[in-house]
Structures are given as structure tokens and as C-alpha cells.
Amino acid sequence: MKAAVFASGTGSNFQALLDTDDLTCEISLLVCDQPGAAVIEKASKAGIPIFLFNPKDYDSKEAYEKEILRVLENRGVSWIFLAGYMRIVGSTLLHAYEGKIVNIHPSLLPSFPGKDAIGQAFQAGVETTGVTVHYIDEGIDTGPIIAQEVVEILPTDTQDSLTKRIQQVEHQLYPKVINELLS
Numbered sequence: 001m002k003a004a005v006f007a008s009g010t011g012s013n014f015q016a017l018l019d020t021d022d023l024t025c026e027i028s029l030l031v032c033d034q035p036g037a038a039v040i041e042k043a044s045k046a047g048i049p050i051f052l053f054n055p056k057d058y059d060s061k062e063a064y065e066k067e068i069l070r071v072l073e074n075r076g077v078s079w080i081f082l083a084g085y086m087r088i089v090g091s092t093l094l095h096a097y098e099g100k101i102v103n104i105h106p107s108l109l110p111s112f113p114g115k116d117a118i119g120q121a122f123q124a125g126v127e128t129t130g131v132t133v134h135y136i137d138e139g140i141d142t143g144p145i146i147a148q149e150v151v152e153i154l155p156t157d158t159q160d161s162l163t164k165r166i167q168q169v170e171h172q173l174y175p176k177v178i179n180e181l182l183s
């Protein structure tokens, strides 16, 4: 089973998937919209093909998603895993990959959707936050939830220490959930 990861940034979740020995799918493509993103170097080092695109080169979201779709179909990709992809997926991809596009988000959705979810939770002074893996729909972090894991916010936490613990949970949870989904 072939999968593509869509990412715009650091790519620590992408790397965690690559480093999971018993992952039951092959990460056969990185799709990225940011030429300077650190995730690109991670993919290059691992020998994973990269489809890098600049949305500004296209007339519309539909136009660049049609191009992405062509690349995915050429490579026989059947699942899409979003890992820090900072764009809303449009109807072109949603229809073509219905029920096959999954995202990871660093909060217990529906709390703290959108950007800087860890900062939002930290500022709100809540005692627990966590990680959510969910299917995507046309909204921002609104699709059906597949799995969640709680992370406590300790009185001694800084936003940095909380971020580190959340990332550790993400790197374990995403491969685990993907394997369950594919089994």
C-alpha cells in the first residue's frame, strides 16, 4: 500500500513515519508547498521522491490539486497523510481520496483547532491537552476523529517543554493509528 505525506514545515512527523520499521504502508512521496521547508531535506536524505509546488504558479486551488492528483495517481498512491500541511485540502483531492486523507493535530479536537494549537492550550491554562488523528473534511481540523491521546499540562511546563511532550506522543500515535487503519 502506497501513501503520500503532505507537509509544509519541519517534518518531524514525516521522519517518525519513515523511522517506523513496521509501518504497513510505503511512504512513496512527499508533497510540499514550501521550497525552504526542512521536510524537503529529510525526504532527500531518505531518497523519497518529492513533489514541490508553488500555489502561486497556478490559477486556483483546483488547478494545483489536479496536478497533485495526477502525480498521486501516477505513483499509485492510495492514502494521504497530512503532517503539518498548512493548506486546506480542496474538493478535488477530497473527492478523489474520500475517506483516505488523515491529519494529525496537536490538541484534543474540537478544542484548539487551527494554527498554534499548543500555544492556544498553554495560554488558556487548561490542565490537559493532547493529540488528535482525524479524517479531514472541508473545514479546519473538523473531520471525524479516529484517535486521541491526552497529554497533561504540568504546573512546571513551559510552552517548549509541553511542545516536546506533545511531539513525542505524535511520533508514536501517528504510525500506530496508520497501521490500525490499514490493517
Ligand code: GRF
Pocket: 007, 009, 010, 011, 012, 013, 014, 083, 084, 085, 104, 105, 106, 170
Ligand atoms: C504537528 O504538531 C502536527 O500535529 C501539526 O503540525 C505539526 C507538524 O510538525 N499538524 P512537524 O513538521 O511534523 O514537525
